[in-house]
Amino acid sequence: MPDLDMLGPLQTAGLADYHCHCDYSIDAVGSIDEYCQAALKKGLVEICFTTHWDTSPISGSNDNVIRIKGKLKPTIPDNLEPYVEDVRRANEKFFPLGLRVKLGLEYGWYPGCEETAIALKERYDFDHFLCGLHELDGLCFSCKECYPRCFAKYSVEELVEKYAEEIAAAASTGLFDCIAHLDYIRKYAHAHYGEELDRLLFERGLPQILEALLTSGTSLEINTGALRRGFSDYFPSMKIINAVKRAGVMIPFLGSDAHAPNEVGHDFDAAEIIASPWSEAWSQD
Numbered sequence: 334m335p336d337l338d339m340l341g342p343l344q345t346a347g348l349a350d351y352h353c354h355c356d357y358s359i360d361a362v363g364s365i366d367e368y369c370q371a372a373l374k375k376g377l378v379e380i381c382f383t384t385h386w387d388t389s390p391i392s393g394s395n396d397n398v399i400r401i402k403g404k405l406k407p408t409i410p411d412n413l414e415p416y417v418e419d420v421r422r423a424n425e426k427f428f429p430l431g432l433r434v435k436l437g438l439e440y441g442w443y444p445g446c447e448e449t450a451i452a453l454k455e456r457y458d459f460d461h462f463l464c465g466l467h468e469l470d471g472l473c474f475s476c477k478e479c480y481p482r483c484f485a486k487y488s489v490e491e492l493v494e495k496y497a498e499e500i501a502a503a504a505s506t507g508l509f510d511c512i513a514h515l516d517y518i519r520k521y522a523h524a525h526y527g528e529e530l531d532r533l534l535f536e537r538g539l540p541q542i543l544e545a546l547l548t549s550g551t552s553l554e555i556n557t558g559a560l561r562r563g564f565s566d567y568f569p570s571m572k573i574i575n576a577v578k579r580a581g582v583m584i585p586f587l588g589s590d591a592h593a594p595n596e597v598g599h600d601f602d603a604a605e606i607i608a609s610p611w612s613e614a615w616s617q618d
């Protein structure tokens with residue numbers, strides 16, 4: 334009998350969703366138990382909660398909070414405790430039913446956050462420490478209200494350069510198990526800058542990112558949330574997925590980026606095949 338804790342996501346035995354928010358995240362709905370029930374219904378064998386944890390002092394945003402029992406509290410390490418306990422309790426409850434429940438975090442990256450991240454990792458024993466990049470120079474590019482300010486500041490070349498630089502810097506720290514939704518910048522920037530954005534991301538941004546991922550051993554996820562945002566493929570795009578797989582970067586995680594229980598495991602049937610290290614590239618590029 335293998336030691337279950339030594340295994341990674343149990344993709345061979347079933348599917349695992351390694352990127353889920355719950356109502357501890359201010360932009361999500363549904364309790365941890367509701368997500369676990371949804372995961373069981375979908376036939377998943379594992380779910381990893383990755384609530385948002387934003388502490389950027391420069392963004393001046395309202396995101397530096399966690400919701401605990403309906404109340405917003407600042408993101409200081411003490412305030413993460415109820416979430417950690419809730420996830421561990423859920424594992425005790427759902428493991429006998431066939432669902433492993435893991436503790437993760439989507440840590441909002443900004444330059445200079447390393448010390449804060451290290452302190453948090455020392456305090457809590459995360460199973461999955463996910464890096465989420467949602468802002469550049471303190472300007473959020475991933476919500477409808479904020480992105481115009483961010484894009485007003487950068488040409489498409491500058492935006493790609495800055496984005497790649499930040500992802501590479503985050504990966505190079507070696508603090509993260511995985512970079513969340515690589516090329517998430519496409520969410521609004523694709524419509525704003527057009528095809529040129531994708532071309533520059535691939536040709537100019539990706540080499541720098543690849544080098545940092547390979548050197549640090551940081552992996553990627555296939556984030557199926559892109560499908561719910563009008564894209565025909567994932568974060569990252571199929572073209573990038575194929576390129577990183579050929580370069581030897583691991584993509585061992587599937588993440589729905591669910592912000593509601595009904596989004597758990599979204600479109601994993603197709604994504605599973607693409608994520609497999611044994612699969613051939615899905616599309617010609």
Ligand SMILES: [Zn+2]
Pocket residue numbers: 439465466467513514
């Ligand atoms: Zn994110």
Ligand SMILES: [Zn+2]
Pocket residue numbers: 352354439465513590
């Ligand atoms: Zn997320």
